[in-house]
Amino acid sequence: MKANNTNFRPALQMLMAVAAIFMFSCNNSTTGKTKGTYSMPGATPDTGRSDAPVVSEQSLTDGIFSGLLPCADCPGITEYLQFKTGGTYHLQRSYAERMEATFVSQGTFRREGNQITLTDNRGDAGRYMVQDNSLIVLDQDGKPVTGALTSKYVLHRQLLANPEKWKAQAANGIDFIAMGTEPFWNVSLREGQWLIFQTPDKRDSSRIPVQLEKAGGTGWTYTGELDGQLFRLAIYTEFSSDGMSDRIYRYRTTFETNGKKLSGTGVALRGAISGNSAGGSWVLQDILEPGKSLQSLFSQKTPTLLIDTIARKLSGSTSCNRFNGAWMNGSELPFNAAQLAMTRMACAGEGETVFLAAFKKVNGFRCIADELLMYQDNRVLLRWKKL
Numbered sequence: 001m002k003a004n005n006t007n008f009r010p011a012l013q014m015l016m017a018v019a020a021i022f023m024f025s026c027n028n029s030t031t032g033k034t035k036g037t038y039s040m041p042g043a044t045p046d047t048g049r050s051d052a053p054v055v056s057e058q059s060l061t062d063g064i065f066s067g068l069l070p071c072a073d074c075p076g077i078t079e080y081l082q083f084k085t086g087g088t089y090h091l092q093r094s095y096a097e098r099m100e101a102t103f104v105s106q107g108t109f110r111r112e113g114n115q116i117t118l119t120d121n122r123g124d125a126g127r128y129m130v131q132d133n134s135l136i137v138l139d140q141d142g143k144p145v146t147g148a149l150t151s152k153y154v155l156h157r158q159l160l161a162n163p164e165k166w167k168a169q170a171a172n173g174i175d176f177i178a179m180g181t182e183p184f185w186n187v188s189l190r191e192g193q194w195l196i197f198q199t200p201d202k203r204d205s206s207r208i209p210v211q212l213e214k215a216g217g218t219g220w221t222y223t224g225e226l227d228g229q230l231f232r233l234a235i236y237t238e239f240s241s242d243g244m245s246d247r248i249y250r251y252r253t254t255f256e257t258n259g260k261k262l263s264g265t266g267v268a269l270r271g272a273i274s275g276n277s278a279g280g281s282w283v284l285q286d287i288l289e290p291g292k293s294l295q296s297l298f299s300q301k302t303p304t305l306l307i308d309t310i311a312r313k314l315s316g317s318t319s320c321n322r323f324n325g326a327w328m329n330g331s332e333l334p335f336n337a338a339q340l341a342m343t344r345m346a347c348a349g350e351g352e353t354v355f356l357a358a359f360k361k362v363n364g365f366r367c368i369a370d371e372l373l374m375y376q377d378n379r380v381l382l383r384w385k386k387l
Contacts, residue, residue, distance in 0.1 A: 064157070065081045067156055068152075070152045077095055079137075088106070088107065089106065091104065102238060115127065133157050158246045158248050159248070161247045176191065180262050184200055191380075192366075195222070210233070220234075220366075227258075232255075232257070233253065233254075239252070240265045252264075252266065279307050282306075283303075285371075287358055326339075371385060
C-alpha cells in the first residue's frame with residue numbers, strides 16, 4: 001500500500017518549496033467535519049480533547065501529532081507523526097485523493113529547546129517547533145513557513161484510540177473492530193473465521209464466514225458473501241482518523257460490496273496484529289478440522305510449540321513425539337514441516353496423525369497478541385495460545 005520510501009524526501013522538498021507560490025486554501029483540520037449522531041455498539045468514536053496535556057518532554061511520546069498540510073496539486077496531505085520512547089519516530093504522509101500515495105519515514109529524533117529534528121537513513125527528514133500543544137512544521141532551514149499558508153503548517157497533538165473501550169467485544173472473542181461514518185458501518189472480526197457487519201439499517205448480528213485473501217507487510221484482505229454479494233474487507237497498517245473526533249486509529253479500513261466502497265478506521269482489540277511476534281512458547285488451542293475437536297483428539301496432553309527467533313530454532317511436541325527444526329526469520333512461512341526431525345514412539349489414538357496432517361499443510365501464519373494462527377492458503381488450520 002505504501003509507495004517506495006525513496007520518494008519521501010523529494011515530496012517533502014516539493015511541499016516546502018511551493019508553499020509560498022500556490023496560494024490556495026486547504027482545510028486545516030481532519031476533525032472539523034460535522035456528521036450524524038447515530039450510535040452503534042463498537043462503532044461510536046471517541047470524542048473530546050480536553051484531557052490532552054500540554055506538550056512536554058514527558059508527554060511528547062504520548063499520543064500522536066496530526067494535521068492536514070497544504071498540497072500543490074491535491075486537496076491536502078494528512079500527516080501523522082508519532083514519537084516513541086527510546087528516541088525513535090514514525091512519520092506517515094498520505095496524499096488526499098491519490099491511491100497508493102502514502103509515504104512513511106522512520107528513524108530517530110532529537111529535541112533541542114523547542115525544536116525537534118527527525119533523522120532517517122538518508123539524513124535530515126524534517127524539522128518542527130514545539131508550541132503549546134502543537135508542532136509547527138518548519139522549512140529546510142529550520143524556520144516557520146511564512147505567507148498566507150503559515151497557519152496551515154500545524155500538527156495538533158491527539159490521542160490514540162484505546163482498545164479498552166471495546167473490552168466487552170474482546171471478551172466475546174472479537175479480534176478487530178472496523179468502522180466508518182459515511183454512512184455509519186461497523187465490522188466485528190474474529191481473525192480468520194467470521195465477521196459481523198452492521199449499519200443503522202442492518203442490525204443483523206449473524207456471523208459471516210470469511211477467508212483470508214491476501215496478507216502482506218502493509219495490510220491484509222478478507223473476502224466473503226453478504227446478502228448474496230461478494231464483499232472484501234481490507235485492513236491497512238496506516239494511521240487514520242474517523243473524521244468526527246480527536247482520536248487517531250492505528251489502522252485504516254475499507255469494506256467493499258455490491259459496487260460500493262466504504263472507508264473507515266480500525267482498532268485491534270487484543271494487541272497489534274502481525275507476523276513478526278511468533279517467538280515464545282505456545283499450546284494448541286484448536287484444530288479447525290471438520291468433525292474433530294481438541295478434547296476428543298487429546299484427552300491428556302495437548303501439542304506444544306517453542307519458537308526461538310534468536311537462535312532460529314523450532315521445537316515442540318505432538319502430544320506423543322518430539323520434533324525440532326529450523327526457523328527462518330523474515331520468511332512468509334519460516335519453517336518446513338516436511339523437514340522436521342521427530343522421534344518415532346508409537347502413539348495411541350488419532351491425535352498425532354490429525355495434528356501432523358494439518359501441520360504439514362500450513363503455508364502461512366499470523367500473530368494476534370497472545371494467539372498464533374496457522375493457515376493453509378486462506379483457511380485457518382491451527383490456533384495456538386501463548387504460554
